Amino acid sequence: MRSPAADVRKAQRLARKDRRAERGRAASTILPPEGVPLNLPVASIGVRLAAQIADVLITTVAAVCLVILFSALELTRPQTIMAIAMLLFFVIRVPYYILSELAWNGQTLGKRFLKIKVVAHNGGSLSTHALVLRNLMKEAEIFLPGTLLLTLDQESPVASWIALAWVAMAFAIPLMNPYRQRLGDILAGTHVIHLPQPILLKDLAGEAKPMTAAKPGAKGFAFLAHQLDHYGAFELQTLETLLRAQDKFMSPDVHARNRRTVATIVEKIRQKIGFADPIPPARAVEFLRSFYNAQRAHLEQRQLFGDKRADKHHAADETPQ
Structure with a gap:
C-alpha cells in the first residue's frame, strides 16, 4: 500500500501539470x-x-x-x-x-x-x-x-x-x-x-477498488440487512461527497485533518450499525466504500418495493398501518 506522502506528492505533480496547462488562459x-x-x-x-x-x-x-x-x-x-x-x-x-x-x-x-x-x-x-x-x-x-x-x-x-x-x-x-x-x-x-463542458462523474458503486496489499489475507467488509436499515438517501449522498473528495489534491495539513475526519465517521458508523470488528486506520476509506456500495444497493432494493427512505429519520416517520 502506498504511503499518504506518496499520494500527496503525486497529487502535487498533477496539480502543477494542470496549472501549466492553464497558464496564459x-x-x-x-x-x-x-x-x-x-x-x-x-x-x-x-x-x-x-x-x-x-x-x-x-x-x-x-x-x-x-x-x-x-x-x-x-x-x-x-x-x-x-x-x-x-x-x-x-x-x-x-x-x-x-x-x-x-x-x-x-x-x-x-x-x-x-x-x-x-x-x-x-x-x-x-x-x-x-x-x-x-x-x-x-x-x-x-x-x-x-x-x-x-x-x-x-x-x-x-x-x-x-x-x-x-x-x-x-x-x-x-x-x-x-x-x-x-x-x-x-x-x-x-x-x-x-461554454462549460458538462462532466459526468464516475459511479462510485461501479469503481473496482483493489484490496489493501499491506494486509495479506485481509477480507472485505460484509454488512447484514439490519445494519443497513439505519441510514437513508441523504446520508448516502453525504458519504458519496466525502468519498469523492478522497481523490482530490490535499496539502499535508488538509490530508491529516481528512484522515482524522474519516476515522471519526468510520467509528460513528460502526457504532451506529453495530459493526463489532474494529477498523484499522489504513482501511478506513475501504470500509466507507464498502459500506457505501452495500447501503446504496440496499436502498435501491427497498425502493423497488415502494419503501423510499429519505434520511436516517425514516423509521420515526413511518406510521403503523
Missing part, C-alpha cells in the same frame, strides 16, 4: 443571481475569429441566394448587381447578429458551432440594449474598415492608411484586454466565454 468569474460564482474560460481571439468567419459565410450565402433570385426574376441589371449584393449583405448581416443573439441568449450560429457565447460582464442577464450596441459597434470596428481595405486606391493613400490603422486598433484592443473584449464589448459591458 484568461478566466472569467461570473456571479449569477443564485450567488454561486462560476469560473469560466474567456474565449480566445482565434476561436472568436473562427466564429466570425462562420457567421460571415452564413450571411454571405444568404445574400448570394437573394441576388440569384433577383437576377432570375430580372429585378436587377448587371450594372447594379454588385451594389445590390453589398446592400443585401448589410441588410441581412445586422439583423442576423442582433436577432440570433437575442433568440439564443448571446449566441449566433457561428458561436454555437464553436461553443462560445456572450455574457454580461457583471454577471447579470444580457439586455437587449447591450446586444444591439455591441453588434452595431461591430459594423464600425470590423466591417466598415474591412470594406475600405478591400477598396484601397493608390490615388487616396491617406484614406487607406486611416482604414489600416483603424483595423489594427480594432485587433489590438482585445489583445491588450484580459477579457479579450473588443470596443463594442467594452461599451456594452459584455465579453465572450467558452
Whole structure:
C-alpha cells in the first residue's frame, strides 16, 4: 500500500501539470443571481475569429441566394448587381447578429458551432440594449474598415492608411484586454466565454477498488440487512461527497485533518450499525466504500418495493398501518 506522502506528492505533480496547462488562459468569474460564482474560460481571439468567419459565410450565402433570385426574376441589371449584393449583405448581416443573439441568449450560429457565447460582464442577464450596441459597434470596428481595405486606391493613400490603422486598433484592443473584449464589448459591458463542458462523474458503486496489499489475507467488509436499515438517501449522498473528495489534491495539513475526519465517521458508523470488528486506520476509506456500495444497493432494493427512505429519520416517520 502506498504511503499518504506518496499520494500527496503525486497529487502535487498533477496539480502543477494542470496549472501549466492553464497558464496564459484568461478566466472569467461570473456571479449569477443564485450567488454561486462560476469560473469560466474567456474565449480566445482565434476561436472568436473562427466564429466570425462562420457567421460571415452564413450571411454571405444568404445574400448570394437573394441576388440569384433577383437576377432570375430580372429585378436587377448587371450594372447594379454588385451594389445590390453589398446592400443585401448589410441588410441581412445586422439583423442576423442582433436577432440570433437575442433568440439564443448571446449566441449566433457561428458561436454555437464553436461553443462560445456572450455574457454580461457583471454577471447579470444580457439586455437587449447591450446586444444591439455591441453588434452595431461591430459594423464600425470590423466591417466598415474591412470594406475600405478591400477598396484601397493608390490615388487616396491617406484614406487607406486611416482604414489600416483603424483595423489594427480594432485587433489590438482585445489583445491588450484580459477579457479579450473588443470596443463594442467594452461599451456594452459584455465579453465572450467558452461554454462549460458538462462532466459526468464516475459511479462510485461501479469503481473496482483493489484490496489493501499491506494486509495479506485481509477480507472485505460484509454488512447484514439490519445494519443497513439505519441510514437513508441523504446520508448516502453525504458519504458519496466525502468519498469523492478522497481523490482530490490535499496539502499535508488538509490530508491529516481528512484522515482524522474519516476515522471519526468510520467509528460513528460502526457504532451506529453495530459493526463489532474494529477498523484499522489504513482501511478506513475501504470500509466507507464498502459500506457505501452495500447501503446504496440496499436502498435501491427497498425502493423497488415502494419503501423510499429519505434520511436516517425514516423509521420515526413511518406510521403503523
